[in-house]
Amino acid sequence: MIQRQLQARPHPEQGYRACLGLLQLSRRYAKDRLEQACAHALAIPAIRYASVASSLKQRLDRQPLVRLTETPDDLPPHTNVRGAEYYH
Template sequence: MSASDTSQARNDSRGRHSTVEAHMSPAPLAVQGWDAPRLLDWATRIGPPARALINGLLHPRRPPQQSYRRCLGILRLGKSYGDDRLEAACERALAIGATSYSSLKSILKNGLDTQRLTPPCDPAQTSLPREHANVRGATYDH
């Protein structure tokens, strides 16, 4: 076997992967037997928010195996916290844009999945009026 048989072309694109399965470390290979349809099926059994979250994690990844461990970790949170709580956590995570494993685990650990998600404040309702008794003007200190 020559050196060219055991190496791959360097990918100079920032943030892009070029993985040859034969060169993958044992961790990504440990999820062999899993594929996107199987993960999506599991997420679908939990609920629509879980499916949407897992679907969002799977599709931007190339190769998709790089997201399988993350997806499996998230789906396995249902074993510790229950599928109903995981579904509520996925809904909250999607609403706030925090879809990582650590964000979901934190939501569950702190019971945020059981609390009502309040909509963001409307800045128009919370701003002070432009004119009021405490406004001194631009020339006050000069």
């Protein structure tokens, strides 16, 4: 999660504050809960500090991680779906 925070910003220095916030969460919550919340954040992807803190506060880290398997390419054809070539 720390690596993603630093890579998501144009300059790594901009991610330091978010990284410090994540490390601060380890003082309030158990390390296994923080690890699970970070795993959830990386999976959905919502890598902001606020997303991880909210997940911990609402105990979403204790729920099983649900992965979405259906992608937009798996949708059945329909007459109302125009597709990307319609807009070009």
